[in-house]
Amino acid sequence: MSFCGYIFTALIIILQHFCAAGQPSVLEAPTLTQVAVRGSSVELLCQAPQGYGGLIFKLFRLRKLIDTIQHSTEQREARFVLWGKDMDSNNTWYCCQYQNSMYSSYMEPKVSISPPTSPHLVVEPSSGHIMPGQTMSFHCQAPHVPEKELPEAFLLLKRARGTSGTMVAPAKLVSQSHQSHFTVRTMGREDGGEYICLYQLTLPKMGQVNSTASQPVHITVKELPVPTLSISRHGSEVLECVGSPSYPQAFFSLFCVGTLSPQATHQASLTQHSARFPIPTRYEHGTLFQCQYSVQLGNSWAYSKMSTPVTLPCIKGHHLCMPSPAGNTGNTDLALIVGSVSAGVLFLMVVSLLSFAVHRHVKAMAERRRQREQEKFWQHVHSRDHIVDLTLQRVDIGSEDFGRTFRGRASVSEPIYNCPDNLH
Structure with missing residues (x-):
């Protein structure tokens, strides 16, 4: 209780004391306590002092009378139940009175948000053992509560270890009903496990809430062993x-x-668990066959899974094995087309690489040829730039007279340039 609540209660008690000062016959005040919380309801206990009691007990919200309990014989206490609607007010201070006693101290109920009580879940067959193809029937029943807490919908969930569960059937909406039924058809071993149910309702101040989950029921799906199919010879x-x-x-x-x-x-005989089927007289090449068996368990049928497929070969001399249908031929043609395109692309890549290599080789050969021609040209040019051979010859000028005239002188020689006729 808050500080203001204590002050308010103290003022009420003081007023009651002064008002009752002139009334010596006023009974002592009872006590009002909160004893339980159930969903959206709160239970209050109004109890008279030791040695006191009464036939009529009253509950007030402030000074407004909201509930009265009348006993056939004098009792010391009475229990009041407050619902969410009664507590949906800003003034949530309550007191009580028995007979014409003084008022009790005021108190404020504490409403804790707790989920509604869990429902009860049963399944048919009750053993929990079922075969694939059979139907399970679940019955989920909520506890009987006042109309203010009637369920609005029921849910059935399959819960794996460590998970909150997944819905296995659509939610069932109900109106003014405490129960609902679900039917689930099993398909295989994966449908086995732990099943629970819960219900939903709308509470004041809390909105839509889920109840706590029911006790789980365990379902075991017993599958028929998978059959085997083979080609055998029994005469044929x-x-x-x-x-x-x-x-x-x-x-x-x-x-x-x-x-x-x-x-x-x-159908197999009473002592057998197999059956033989003659091979069709006409069938397509590469046809696949499977087999399955079923048994009646009670009022329902259980079906095994399909066997591993068996390819039926061509048995010459006994049956007519027809070619594959056009659809398969189309698939084969498509594969051939894809292979041909791939081979063509690969061939073009090889041709491209060879063309590139040949082009590089031709280009290199042309380059070497050009270099040889240049070298030959420059060799020819250099061969023309040789040194001219200039030979010096002695030439005698004049006659003997001239010789005698100049006898005693030194002979004079002049160089004569002997130019070649032509230059090579």
């Missing part, structure tokens, strides 16, 4: 489907892969 080639020895006299069906309707169905 046949397809033999073998099931589980635990289920004799089962119904065996032969399927062509890709079809929903069986080509043939046989």
Whole structure:
């Protein structure tokens, strides 16, 4: 209680004391306490002092009377239940009175947000063991509560370890009902596990809330062993489907892969758990076959999974093996086209690489040829730039007279340039 609440309570008690001073017959004040919280409701206990009691007990919100309990015999206490609607007010101070006693001290209820009580879940079959293809029936029932807390919807969840659960069926909306039913058809072992249910309702000050989960129920899906299909010889080639020895006299069906309707169905004898199917007289090359068996368990049927596919080869001399259909030919042609395109692309890449290498080689050869021609040209030019051979010859000028005239003189020689006729 807050400080203001204490002051307010003290003022009320003082006023009651002065008002009751002239009334010596006024009974002592009771006590008002909160004893329980259930969902959106709060239970208050109005209790008279030891040695006192009364037939009528009253509960007030401030000075406004909101509830009265009348006993057939004098009692010391009375229990009042406050709902969310009653507490939806700014003035949530309450007091009580028995007979014409003084008022109790005021108190403010503490409403804690706690989820509604969990429902109860049962399943049929009650053993929890079921076969694939069978249907489970779940019955979820909420506890009986006042109309103010009636469920609005029920949910069924499958819970794995460490998870809150996933819905396995649409939520069931209800009106003025404490229970709901769910039906779930099992498909395989994955449908086994732990199932729970809960319900939803709308509470004042809290909005829509979920109840706590019910106690879980455990479901075990017992699958039929997978059959085996093989080609065997019993006078002639046949397809033999073998099931589980635990289920004799089962119904065996032969399927062509890709079809929903069986080509043939046989029931095994009372002591057998297999069936033989003759190979069709006409079939396509590479046809795949599967088989399946079913047994009746109680009022429902359980179906095994399909066997591993078996390819039916061409058996010459006994059957007519037809070529593959046009669809398969189309697939083969497509593969051939893709392969041809790939080979063409690879060939073009090789041709491109060879062309590039040849071009580089031709270019290199041309470059070397050009260099040789240049070298030859410059050698020819240098051969023309040789040194001219100038030979000095002695030439005698004049006659003997001239010689005698100049006898005694030194002979004079002049160089004569002997130019060649032509230059090479």
